[in-house]
Amino acid sequence: MRKKLMVFGSVMLGISIIGAQALTVYDKYFKAISIDGKYIENVVSVGKEDMDKDLNIFFGDSMYNYANYYDSNNKITFNGNYDSLFNTEKKASQLNVWRNDRKSEQMIIVGNKNKNLESVSAYITNFDNGVTAQVSASNLIKSEKSKGTVAIPNGMSYHPDKIYNNYANRFDDFIVQPFLVNFSSYSDKVVEGTYEYEITLNYKVDGVFKTKVEKISIQTYNIDANIDNGFSFNAMTSPATLATYNLNPANVEGANSSRTISQRATDNKPNNQEAASVKKYLTDKEMYFDWMTFNKDYYPTYLKDDYKDLLKENYKYMNEMNSEYAYAPTFGNSVMRIKVKNNNVYNTHEEYLEDISKSTKEMLENDNLEYTFDFDGMKKYIEFAKENGFKKIYLPSITRGTNGIKFFYDYDNNNGISSNFSGNENAPNLNFYIVSALKDLLIGSSNAGIITEAGQLYIDKIIPKLTSSLLEFINENKELLKLDDGNDMQFYISMDETSYSIDSDIVKAVKSVDTDSKLKFHAYVGWQYDIDIKTDKGVEERIVNMFDDITIQQREIIMKALDDKTIFERLKKAFAERKAMGKKTWMYSSWNNAPATYVASLPSESYWGMLAAYKFGLDGFTRFAYEGYRSNITADGDYDNSHKNEPGDAYLMYPTYYLKNSAPSMRIFNIEEAYHLVKKMEVLTEIGESKLSFTNKEKELILNQIGRPTKFTQDSNFIFTVSPSLKDIDITKTSTYVNVMIENVKQYLELKGF
Numbered sequence: 240m241r242k243k244l245m246v247f248g249s250v251m252l253g254i255s256i257i258g259a260q261a262l263t264v265y266d267k268y269f270k271a272i273s274i275d276g277k278y279i280e281n282v283v284s285v286g287k288e289d290m291d292k293d294l295n296i297f298f299g300d301s302m303y304n305y306a307n308y309y310d311s312n313n314k315i316t317f318n319g320n321y322d323s324l325f326n327t328e329k330k331a332s333q334l335n336v337w338r339n340d341r342k343s344e345q346m347i348i349v350g351n352k353n354k355n356l357e358s359v360s361a362y363i364t365n366f367d368n369g370v371t372a373q374v375s376a377s378n379l380i381k382s383e384k385s386k387g388t389v390a391i392p393n394g395m396s397y398h399p400d401k402i403y404n405n406y407a408n409r410f411d412d413f414i415v416q417p418f419l420v421n422f423s424s425y426s427d428k429v430v431e432g433t434y435e436y437e438i439t440l441n442y443k444v445d446g447v448f449k450t451k452v453e454k455i456s457i458q459t460y461n462i463d464a465n466i467d468n469g470f471s472f473n474a475m476t477s478p479a480t481l482a483t484y485n486l487n488p489a490n491v492e493g494a495n496s497s498r499t500i501s502q503r504a505t506d507n508k509p510n511n512q513e514a515a516s517v518k519k520y521l522t523d524k525e526m527y528f529d530w531m532t533f534n535k536d537y538y539p540t541y542l543k544d545d546y547k548d549l550l551k552e553n554y555k556y557m558n559e560m561n562s563e564y565a566y567a568p569t570f571g572n573s574v575m576r577i578k579v580k581n582n583n584v585y586n587t588h589e590e591y592l593e594d595i596s597k598s599t600k601e602m603l604e605n606d607n608l609e610y611t612f613d614f615d616g617m618k619k620y621i622e623f624a625k626e627n628g629f630k631k632i633y634l635p636s637i638t639r640g641t642n643g644i645k646f647f648y649d650y651d652n653n654n655g656i657s658s659n660f661s662g663n664e665n666a667p668n669l670n671f672y673i674v675s676a677l678k679d680l681l682i683g684s685s686n687a688g689i690i691t692e693a694g695q696l697y698i699d700k701i702i703p704k705l706t707s708s709l710l711e712f713i714n715e716n717k718e719l720l721k722l723d724d725g726n727d728m729q730f731y732i733s734m735d736e737t738s739y740s741i742d743s744d745i746v747k748a749v750k751s752v753d754t755d756s757k758l759k760f761h762a763y764v765g766w767q768y769d770i771d772i773k774t775d776k777g778v779e780e781r782i783v784n785m786f787d788d789i790t791i792q793q794r795e796i797i798m799k800a801l802d803d804k805t806i807f808e809r810l811k812k813a814f815a816e817r818k819a820m821g822k823k824t825w826m827y828s829s830w831n832n833a834p835a836t837y838v839a840s841l842p843s844e845s846y847w848g849m850l851a852a853y854k855f856g857l858d859g860f861t862r863f864a865y866e867g868y869r870s871n872i873t874a875d876g877d878y879d880n881s882h883k884n885e886p887g888d889a890y891l892m893y894p895t896y897y898l899k900n901s902a903p904s905m906r907i908f909n910i911e912e913a914y915h916l917v918k919k920m921e922v923l924t925e926i927g928e929s930k931l932s933f934t935n936k937e938k939e940l941i942l943n944q945i946g947r948p949t950k951f952t953q954d955s956n957f958i959f960t961v962s963p964s965l966k967d968i969d970i971t972k973t974s975t976y977v978n979v980m981i982e983n984v985k986q987y988l989e990l991k992g993f
Contacts, residue, residue, distance in 0.1 A: 293444045294356055295324070295349040296453055298331040298420075301909055302843040302981055305347045306415040310381065310395035315412050318396070324349045324415055331455035335992055336370055336422050337464035337919065338429040341559065341911050344455060345377070346418040346438065350410040359442040360406040361418050369429035370422050370459060372436055376407045377417040377905055382838045382886040390833035390951040391840060391885060398838050401893045403902035419905065420455055425559060429461045460992070464915050465559070466922055469858050472560035472849070472914055473825060474865035474891070475763070475790075538574055538616035542623050553892060553901040554627040557865065560914045563823070564631035564761075564788075565624045566733070567617075569643040570705075574616035575634075577701070578647045583607040595648050599678045602646075603696040610701065612708035613647075621719055621728060630722060631788075633733040633761050634709070636702065636745050637694070639684075641677040648673040688738045688767030695744070702748040706732075710757060731759045731788060736766040739781060760785075763827055765792020772796060772806050778813045782824075789817070790827040790861050797826055797851065801947035807855075814856050826852040829863035830888050834948055834977055836862060836906045838887030841951060843981040845909035846916075850984065853917045854942040860910070866892040866901065916984070919993050933991055944984050948977035 299305055305324070309316045324347070334342045350356035361374045377399035399417050407416045420438065435456040442449055541550065554562075570577050585591040595602070602608065624632055638644050681694030690698070709730065713720065720728040732749050734742045742762055749758060762768065764782065771777030782789060791797060800807040814824050826848065828835055834844035852860040867889035891910070893902040920941070923933035974980055985993075 293351055293354060293449065294359075294442065295327065295351075296440070296451070297324075297327045297329040297347055297349075298453075298455070299329065299345045299347060300332075300982075300985070301343045301345055301419065301905060301912070302846060302978070302985065303345075304398060304842050305345060306377075306379070306399055306413070306417050308379070308397040308413065310397065315397070317414055319415065321349075321352065321414065325351070331420070331453070332989075333433075333456045333458055334422060335460065335989065336424050336429070336457045337460045337462045337915075338369065338424050338426065339463055339465035339559075340915055341421065341423045341908065342457070342915075343419055343421045343908050343912065346374070346420055346453065346455075348407065348416050348418065348440075350414045351444075352414055355445050356410040357443040358406055358408040358410075359416075359440055362405065362439045362441075363420065364437045366434050366436075367430075368432070368434060368459060369426040369461075370424045370434075370457065373421045373423075374405060374438055375402045375419050375421070376404050377402060377419050378404070378407075378902075379413060379416070380838050380886075390835065390844075391837055396839060400838055400887070400904045400906065401902050402905060402908065403893070419908070421908065422457055424459070424464075429459045431459050431461050433458050462922060464918050464922070465561070466918055467561065468918070468921055469823075470561070470853070470914075470917055470921070471563050471825075471859040472557065472910060473562050473564060473790075473859065473861045474557065474863070475566050475827070475829070475861060476864040476867045476889075477554075477557065477562075477566055538619040539568075542574075542616075542619040547626060549900060550623065551627060553866065556892075556903060556907050556911060558628040560859075560911055562629065564633050564731070565620070565627075565629040566633045567620060567635070569635045569638055570612075570645065574614075574620040576613040576616070576647050577644065578611045578613055580609040580611070581607055581648070582609055595673070595675065597678070598693070599681070600691075600693040600696060602678070603693060603700055610704050612705055614708065614712040617712065618716065618719060621716075624728065625722060630726070631729045631731055633731045633788075636705075636732050636734055637681055637697065637737065637741070638677075639680070639682045639688075639735075639737075641680065644677055644681075646675050648675060682737065682741065686767065688741065690738075690741050690744070694741075698741075698744050698748050702745055703752045706749045706752040706758065710753060713757065729759060731761040733760075734762040734768075736763045736768055736792065738767045739769060739785075742768065742785070759787040761788035761790070762786045763790045763792065765795045765827070770796065772799065772810065775809060778809055782810075783813050783816050783820075786822075788823040788825075790825045791857070793826055793828045793848070793851075794832050797855070798947055800855075801851075811856050818856070818858070823858045825859050825861045826855065826857050827861045827863075830885060833951060835885065836887070836891070836910065837885040838906075839885070840887075840906075841977060842905060842909055843978045845906045846913040846981045846985075847945065847948070847977060849910060849913035849917060850942070850945045850981075853920075854945045860914075862891060862910075864889045864891075866890050866894075916988055916993060919988070923991070937991075941984055941987060944973055944980050946973040946975070946980065948975060948980060950974075950976040 305319075307318050309318055327349075331344055331346070334344060336342050346361070348359050361376075363372045363374045365372050378401035379397040380400045381395065381397050383395055397413070402419050402421075405418075407413075407418070410416065433456060435454055438453045438455065440451045440453065442451070568574055579595075581591065581594065583594065585594070594605070594607075597605075621632070635643070677693075679693055680691055681697050683689040683691055713730065717727075722728060732745065734745060746760055749760070750756070762785070764770065768781070770781045782791075796810070800810050817824050828848050834840070834847040836845045836848070848860045848862075852858075887904075887906070891904050891907040893904065920933060920938050924935055924938055974983070
């Protein structure tokens with residue numbers, strides 16, 4: 240009987256061709272030919288053709304995209320070799336599941352194009368063994384991309400990514416649809432053994448309801464796959480204010496679509512004529528304008544106690560990967576506010592409004608303006624952070640845009656301006672605030688990121704006041720800041736890829752007030768933060784010594800180091816020095832990166848970042864955002880045109896309007912599996928001699944596989960139907976194909992019991 244290896248694809252997004260130079264195991268099992276340069280068709284291993292069956296079901300690794308589509312002028316086209324898929328024979332692999340672990344396998348449904356397959360639902364059995372099994376549809380997300388990284392395609396395309404519900408439909412448009420079979424073992428004990436699970440599929444074809452049963456087995460080990468060795472996954476904007484897309488009347492009883500608990504002063508603002516006059520004046524001055532009432536309990540809606548369970552479910556994947564920090568919103572109108580009191584006396588509204596509508600530079604130079612900082616909303620944010628396992632809070636220190644920082648002008652402290660104008664007789668004592676964004680930039684718009692005059696004034700005048708207020712808040716809330724382990728929640732002043740000179744000035748301004756060093760510093764390092772990584776001095780000055788926590792940008796720094804062994808060794812040494820000093824260093828991926836974790840990225844890329852971070856000896860991998868939806872991506876629409884560069888850059892979770900929770904992506908599951916591969920390597924190198932022994936030499940060889948991918952060819956897929964032996968895998972060579980890198984690592988580790 241021939242060994243079977245199925246390869247398919249037609250410029251298939253999420254999969255890549257295997258080069259002849261790749262690995263000996265592929266040379267042994269792989270034989271393929273190119274048809275018209277469009278797709279790779281396996282010539283040795285499709286199953287027997289049977290067009291009478293209702294559907295075909297086969298299993299495959301979550302690192303591949305088995306079902307994606309192009310959309311051209313609303314015409315949906317399957318982007319693969321349908322005939323090959325319909326006759327693919329591959330049973331589910333046996334998965335190795337440890338304690339505190341998560342493993343997945345895809346189950347691909349291929350409908351018969353000559354029959355009317357209306358819907359498929361799936362259910363899985365469970366055992367009392369400390370493992371939870373789930374089967375969910377991998378919902379297709381429509382991705383629109385106009386520009387961005389070259390590793391993802393232009394135009395409209397659909398990709399399976401949103402994991403929710405247990406049914407799939409619309410097979411007339413989407414003839415191939417995957418389900419994800421997921422096993423999680425976050426429990427005190429896993430009962431060791433081999434377990435065979437039954438997946439029952441109910442489907443309707445040509446008007447007739449039918450049932451089919453598939454099987455998948457796992458081998459469990461009562462070994463902790465999540466040791467606390469300081470390695471973690473984090474996300475920059477977590478939580479995002481836009482998470483309120485998930486909190487709405489259709490989702491949570493009693494919720495409303497307002498983004499904040501504090502009521503906008505619609506009924507309580509000064510009378511209509513007065514309000515209209517103020518608004519017109521400020522609008523003419525091109526100032527952001529809104530009315531707000533002052534509310535002591537002001538904080539975003541998503542921090543309400545009603546939503547604690549929902550948020551805990553949403554952030555459980557971060558918690559499972561030991562995420563350390565929450566990245567607080569900037570000084571807008573959510574958890575921190577800058578209040579402005581004008582000590583000048585005005586006879587008319589116009590005089591007052593003229594004064595506050597001047598440029599940011601003139602405003603900051605005005606000695607009549609008194610700035611105070613309101614941290615009342617921060618209390619609720621700290622409760623959220625503690626509830627979800629975060630140990631640190633990063634506070635953004637400065638912004639590039641004009642809306643990131645807002646000022647709340649006290650409307651009721653000047654002659655001629657009084658709450659007597661209130662249109663609500665029951666609320667005569669309300670204080671009204673005119674909310675204004677920055678009038679001009681703090682940081683120049685060029686790539687160099689030069690500080691402006693207004694920006695320098697902000698650093699010199701506002702940052703010290705912020706520091707003083709923050710220290711006072713910390714001193715007054717010691718009990719609130721106490722964590723379960725007895726340590727205190729730590730605050731970090733954070734810089735976001737701003738220049739070395741800007742960061743240095745901010746650090747200096749903070750330290751001028753924080754003489755006892757109660758606050759720490761963090762920086763995203765890359766882009767405008769320039770480092771001479773070709774010299775020891777440059778790395779020592781700007782990486783080793785500069786900050787307590789650093790997040791290294793993949794694009795400008797990590798990728799260059801993978802091209803140059805000398806730079807790689809220099810950076811790895813620097814990261815080790817930081818670790819010895821008790822400093823944290825992460826790797827960071829955001830826009831215009833490849834590999835990446837966008838909706839249209841190759842699924843294997845989601846593994847690459849975590850493994851690359853481990854290769855460099857870093858403390859983990861960081862994504863730009865966890866749930867920073869830029870538009871309302873609902874269960875109905877499943878359409879993301881929210882980011883002009885790379886859809887999915889801003890989120891790994893999806894809001895759902897019909898479930899009382901959020902939905903994970905395939906990408907976050909793959910990131911988590913890569914995270915556990917790292918943890919298991921750590922565990923097994925410590926265990927030493929055992930049936931699962933893993934040596935440091937093996938670990939080094941495995942990590943050598945993680946190089947800089949230059950091939951993101953989206954033409955084919957390969958599936959092992961018979962596991963190769965270890966001797967068949969050549970782990971002394973590194974491929975340039977990202978799929979081959981990850982496949983080689985996974986195959987080797989799975990054969991070792993991972």
